[in-house]
Amino acid sequence: MVLNYIAVVNLLPQLSDEINFPPLESATSDGLLAYGGDLSAERLLYAYRNGIFPWYDDNSPILWWSPDPRMVLFPHKLKVSKSMRKVMRDGLFRLTKNSCFERVIDQCAKVKREGEHGTWITDAMKRAYSKLNELGYAKSYEVWYEDELVGGLYGIDLGHVFCGESMFSLKSNASKFAFVSLTNELIEKKYQLIDCQVYTKHLESLGAEEIPREQFIEIVTGHSLK
Structure with a gap:
């Protein structure tokens, strides 16, 4: 914390x-x-x-x-459970991108997380990332159930790496739907990785892994720390 x-x-x-x-x-x-x-x-x-x-x-x-180390997901290593594949196929959810960035970041700020009191998504952070969204760098993925926003995520798009910041879910599997949809898009665009920052069991279950910072920096910057 x-x-x-x-x-x-x-x-x-x-x-x-x-x-x-x-x-x-x-x-x-x-x-x-x-x-x-x-x-x-x-x-x-x-x-x-x-x-x-x-x-x-x-x-x-x-x-x-x-x-x-740094927690990352190499897009091609994404793990999608059979139940999640069914969710993707059944069309239960609808995905949009950048249609309501500020609503997504507001919902992420409200999520109660184990071991945390309050939120790290302060009002100053909201303003800063909303500005990055206006500039085309911060992007949101929204998940809808009928006409209700039930999940989503946001992060920073560097063009070859997507830096995930936070996600939320108000309905079972909604945030996973956003994450899987994002990852599938990044596979098509040949992105090198998704930066997940720090370890969580949930991210590991989706295929994320820890790599040395030096390796991470080489991918992000194109040059070695040495």
């Missing part, structure tokens, strides 16, 4: 107005790299393009992370 890291913030580099980050190798064992700065579109895009993402809450400054 983000709150557990407030005590070590003063030991971290503080970002200035210049859009730059410390070397990734200087991150803590949990991947905490720096604090401060802002959530401008320029800084966020620079961060994602260099394997860094913000994760914090209203009780802390902006915290920047680059964990090692």
Whole structure:
């Protein structure tokens, strides 16, 4: 939980107005790299393009992370259960893209997650990612049951890597439907991976795995850390 890291913030580099980050190798064992700065579109895009993402809450400054190992899904390794294949075939849900980005991020902020109190999707984060959506970088996938929004996800599209940020589900299998639909699209477009950031059992069940940060950075940036 983000709150557990407030005590070590003063030991971290503080970002200035210049859009730059410390070397990734200087991150803590949990991947905490720096604090401060802002959530401008320029800084966020620079961060994602260099394997860094913000994760914090209203009780802390902006915290920047680059964990090692990194949880990712190579699209062709997606695991789809027989029951989920049936859901995909039966046409129970309808998928749209970028039709209501702000509703998706609002719902993601409301999701209760095990071990977390409150949300890391602060109002400032909502505004920042909505701006990235306007610029064409942040994208949402919405799942509808009849005329009701019942699930979805959003993330940052780097053109060859999709950085997943959060998902929500108000009806069984709705978020999985969004995730499988996204992954199938990325397979067709020959994307290299989906960045899932950190390990969860749910992501592992879908085929995601942990890889060394160095390997992740090589894929995202096209060059090695060394």
